Amino acid sequence: MEATIEEITKALDSERTPLISVLHAVQAxxxxxxxxxxxxxxxxxxxxxxxxxxxxxxxxxxxxxxxxENVIRLCESAPCHIKGATNILTELQDKLDIDVGExxxxxxxxxxxxxxxxxxxxxxxxxINGTVYGNLTSKKLDSILDRY
Amino acid sequence: MRNCGxxxxxxxxxxxxxxxxxxxGTVVTELKxxxxxxxxxxxxxxxxxxxxxxxxxxxxxxxxxxxxEKYVVANADEGEPGTSKDRLIMEGDPHxxxxxxxxxxYAIGANTGYIYIRGEYQLAIKRLKIAIAQAKExxxxxxxxxxxxxxxxxxxxxxxxxxxxxxxxxxxxxxxGERGEPQVKPxxxxxxxxxxxxxxxxxxxxLANIAVIIREGAEWFNEIGTEGCPGTKVFTLSxxxxxxxxxxxxxxxxxxxxxEGFGGGMVDDKEFKVAQSGGSSGGxxxxxxxxxxxxxxxxxxxxxxLGSGALLVMxxxxxxxxxxxxxxQFFKHESCGKCVPCREGxxxxxxxxxxxxxxxxxxxxxxxxxxxxxxxxxxxxxxxGQMAPTSIYTTLKYFKDEYLTHIEDNNCTTGSCRGLVDLExxxxxxxxxxxxxx
Amino acid sequence: MxxxxxxxxxxxxxxxxxxxxxxxxxxxxxxxxxRVGNQKRAGVRxxxxxxxxxxxxxxxxILEAISDxxxxxxxxxxxxxxxxxxxxxxxxxxxxxxxxxxxxVFYGNLxxxxxxxxxxxxxxxxxxxxxx
Numbered sequence: 001m002e003a004t005i006e007e008i009t010k011a012l013d014s015e016r017t018p019l020i021s022v023l024h025a026v027q028a029x030x031x032x033x034x035x036x037x038x039x040x041x042x043x044x045x046x047x048x049x050x051x052x053x054x055x056x057x058x059x060x061x062x063x064x065x066x067x068x069e070n071v072i073r074l075c076e077s078a079p080c081h082i083k084g085a086t087n088i089l090t091e092l093q094d095k096l097d098i099d100v101g102e103x104x105x106x107x108x109x110x111x112x113x114x115x116x117x118x119x120x121x122x123x124x125x126x127x128i129n130g131t132v133y134g135n136l137t138s139k140k141l142d143s144i145l146d147r148y
Numbered sequence: 149m150r151n152c153g154x155x156x157x158x159x160x161x162x163x164x165x166x167x168x169x170x171x172x173g174t175v176v177t178e179l180k181x182x183x184x185x186x187x188x189x190x191x192x193x194x195x196x197x198x199x200x201x202x203x204x205x206x207x208x209x210x211x212x213x214x215x216x217e218k219y220v221v222a223n224a225d226e227g228e229p230g231t232s233k234d235r236l237i238m239e240g241d242p243h244x245x246x247x248x249x250x251x252x253x254y255a256i257g258a259n260t261g262y263i264y265i266r267g268e269y270q271l272a273i274k275r276l277k278i279a280i281a282q283a284k285e286x287x288x289x290x291x292x293x294x295x296x297x298x299x300x301x302x303x304x305x306x307x308x309x310x311x312x313x314x315x316x317x318x319x320x321x322x323x324x325g326e327r328g329e330p331q332v333k334p335x336x337x338x339x340x341x342x343x344x345x346x347x348x349x350x351x352x353x354x355l356a357n358i359a360v361i362i363r364e365g366a367e368w369f370n371e372i373g374t375e376g377c378p379g380t381k382v383f384t385l386s387x388x389x390x391x392x393x394x395x396x397x398x399x400x401x402x403x404x405x406x407x408e409g410f411g412g413g414m415v416d417d418k419e420f421k422v423a424q425s426g427g428s429s430g431g432x433x434x435x436x437x438x439x440x441x442x443x444x445x446x447x448x449x450x451x452x453x454l455g456s457g458a459l460l461v462m463x464x465x466x467x468x469x470x471x472x473x474x475x476x477q478f479f480k481h482e483s484c485g486k487c488v489p490c491r492e493g494x495x496x497x498x499x500x501x502x503x504x505x506x507x508x509x510x511x512x513x514x515x516x517x518x519x520x521x522x523x524x525x526x527x528x529x530x531x532x533g534q535m536a537p538t539s540i541y542t543t544l545k546y547f548k549d550e551y552l553t554h555i556e557d558n559n560c561t562t563g564s565c566r567g568l569v570d571l572e573x574x575x576x577x578x579x580x581x582x583x584x585x586x
Numbered sequence: 587m588x589x590x591x592x593x594x595x596x597x598x599x600x601x602x603x604x605x606x607x608x609x610x611x612x613x614x615x616x617x618x619x620x621r622v623g624n625q626k627r628a629g630v631r632x633x634x635x636x637x638x639x640x641x642x643x644x645x646x647x648i649l650e651a652i653s654d655x656x657x658x659x660x661x662x663x664x665x666x667x668x669x670x671x672x673x674x675x676x677x678x679x680x681x682x683x684x685x686x687x688x689x690x691v692f693y694g695n696l697x698x699x700x701x702x703x704x705x706x707x708x709x710x711x712x713x714x715x716x717x718x
Contacts, residue, residue, distance in 0.1 A: 272638075
C-alpha cells in the first residue's frame with residue numbers, strides 16, 4: 001500500500017495542493033480510502049491526518065469504507081424523482097436485498113445515492129462505477145445488473 | 149453550442165475547420181489585453197452560471213488586481229439538478245472552452261488555467277484531456293502561442309461529489325485541497341482567489357461564448373436576446389414534455405414557446421402544472437406565468453430565477469408538497485454544514501414538509517416554513533442556503549391550496565404522498581392495515 | 587469501453603505546430619480540401635451521437651451493430667464518425683446518415699435491430715425508413 005501511494009504522490013509532485021487528486025487516485029487503485037491509507041497520504045504530503053480525514057469524509061465520491069466490487073449510484077434529483085426514481089430505488093433494494101449505503105453479501109454491489117448525473121432527458125438514471133444508464137425500467141435494470 | 153453535433157469532439161481538426169482557434173490567434177497577435185476586455189464589456193455578456201454578473205467587468209477587475217500570479221478557473225462543477233448544458237459543451241465541443249480560457253488568460257494576465265469539473269462527468273473529463281493534449285501538440289496551448297510570447301497551460305481538477313463546490317469560493321477551496329466550504333466575501337476571488345492570487349472564475353457556458361464574440365464582434369452579439377441580457381441561453385428541458393433535451397435560444401424567449409416549440413408540448417396532452425426554472429434552487433412557475441420572457445431581469449422581477457437554465461416541467465399528476473420535499477432532501481444532503489441557517493434550516497424545512505406529506509401537518513407549519521425561509525435567505529453564508537428556500541416561497545405563493553388540502557383534508561389529490569395514500573386505504577377497509585408495499 | 591474499429595479509416599493529415607494565424611488558416615484549408623475529397627470517395631457518412639445521454643441508453647451497442655452490419659455486407663466506402671450530444675437527448679440513441687447529394691437523415695430511439703435495418707434499407711436500398 002505504501003509503495004502504491006508513494007507512486008501516486010510522486011506522480012502528482014509538480015501539482016500545487018494535490019490532496020483531492022491524490023485521494024481520487026488512491027481510491028481508484030485501492031478501492032477505498034482506509035484509515036491506514038489516509039495515514040500514509042498524510043505522511044507523504046506532510047499534511048495533518050485530521051485534515052486529510054476531513055477532506056475524505058466531506059466529498060460524496062470519496063469512500064472511507066470498503067465498498068463492493070461495483071458501486072451503483074442512483075440519482076434522486078427532482079427530474080429523476082418525477083420520472084419514478086423512487087420505484088427504481090425500491091426495485092434495487094429488493095433485487096439486491098440491501099439498503100442505501102450497504103453492500104451485498106457476495107461483495108458484488110454497493111448501493112449509493114448521487115446528485116444529478118446530467119442526463120435528465122433519459123431519466124431515471126443510475127451510474128455503475130463510471131458508466132451511466134438511462135431510461136430505466138424494471139426489465140432494463142435486470143439486464144444491466146446481469147452484465148456485472 | 150454551434151459546433152455540437154457537427155464535430156468529432158476528439159479531433160481538433162474538426163474544430164479548426166469551423167474557425168477554431170482563430171479568435172485566440174487574433175487576440176494574442178493583434179489586440180492588447182485591455183482591448184479584449186473592452187470587446188467583452190461591449191458585448192454585454194453576463195455570467196451564465198446563474199448570477200448573471202457582467203463578464204467584462206469581472207475580467208476588468210481581475211486584470212486590474214495586483215498579484216504575483218493570476219489564474220483562470222472554469223467552473224465546470226455543473227451540479228444544479230436538471231442542468232446538463234456544460235456537459236454538452238464539454239463532451240461535444242471541448243476546444244471552445246480551452247480557446248476561451250486562453251483568451252481570458254491573455255486578457256487578465258494569467259498563464260495557468262484550471263478546469264474544475266465534477267467527478268460524475270467522466271466522459272467530459274476524458275474528452276477534455278484528449279482536447280488539451282491535441283491543442284498542446286499543435287502549439288495552441290503551451291508556450292509561445294502564435295509566436296506571440298504568451299504562454300498558457302490548462303489543468304483539470306476533478307471534483308468529488310459536492311454540490312456546494314459550484315459556489316466559487318468553495319470551488320477554490322476544493323482546488324486548494326480543502327473541504328469545499330464557502331468563504332465570506334469580500335475579498336472576492338477577482339482580488340484574492342486561488343492561493344490568495346487574483347482569479348477569474350467563469351462558467352463553462354459563459355466561456356463558450358467568448359471566441360464567437362471575438363470573431364463576430366460585440367455588436368453582432370448585442371443584437372441577439374434582450375437589451376439587458378444579450379446573447380443566447382442554453383436551456384435544459386426535462387420532465388413531462390414530449391421532447392426533453394438541450395436547446396440554445398435567444399435570451400428572453402417566453403417559457404410557453406420553449407415548452408410548446410422545442411418541447412413539443414406536454415406528454416399525452418396532460419395539463420401543465422408547474423415549471424421549475426433554474427434547477428433545485430429555482431422557483432416554481434405556475435400556468436399564469438407561462439408568458440414570462442426567460443432572461444435574468446424579467447425573472448428576477450417576479451421572484452424567480454433563470455439560474456443555470458434548467459427547466460423542469462411537470463404536469464397535473466405531480467404533487468407540489470412531494471416535489472418541495474424532494475428538493476429539500478437534496479439541500480439537506482448538500483449543505484456543507486459550515487453555517488447554521490443552512491445546516492439546520494434545510495433540515496427543519498424538510499421535517500415540516502415530511503410532516504405535511506404524512507397528513508400530520510398543522511396550519512402553523514406553513515407560517516414556520518415561511519419564517520425559516522426568511523431566516524435562511526437573509527442570513528445564510530452562501531448562495532446555497534440563501535437560494536434553497538426559493539421553491540418554498542414560490543410554491544406557498546402559487547400553490548397554497550395544495551398545502552391546505554394536505555393539512556386540512558389529509559388528502560394528496562395526486563397520490564404522490566405515500567403516507568396519505570396509505571391512510572386512505574386503511575380508512576376504506578375498516579382500519580385494517582392493507583397499506584401498499586411502498 | 588471497447589473502441590469500435592472504424593470500417594474505413596481515412597488517412598488524415600498529421601497535426602502540426604501552428605506558429606501564426608496564417609498557418610492556422612492554411613491548415614484549415616488543407617483539412618477542408620482533404621475532407622471534401624474523402625467525402626466524395628466515401629459517399630456515405632454515418633455519425634453517431636456519443637454524449638453521456640446517448641451512451642447511457644446504448645449508443646455504443648448501436649455503433650457496434652452498424653459496424654458489424656457494414657462488415658457483414660462488405661460495405662466499404664462509408665465513413666463512420668462520432669460526435670457529442672446534439673441536444674435531442676430524449677431521442678437518443680441517435681444516428682445521422684448523410685449520403686452524398688442527399689439531405690441528411692436523423693434516426694432516433696434506435697435499437698440495434700433497427701440500426702441494422704437502417705443500414706439495409708437506407709444505405710443499401712436507399713429507402714428512408716419513416717417511422718423510427
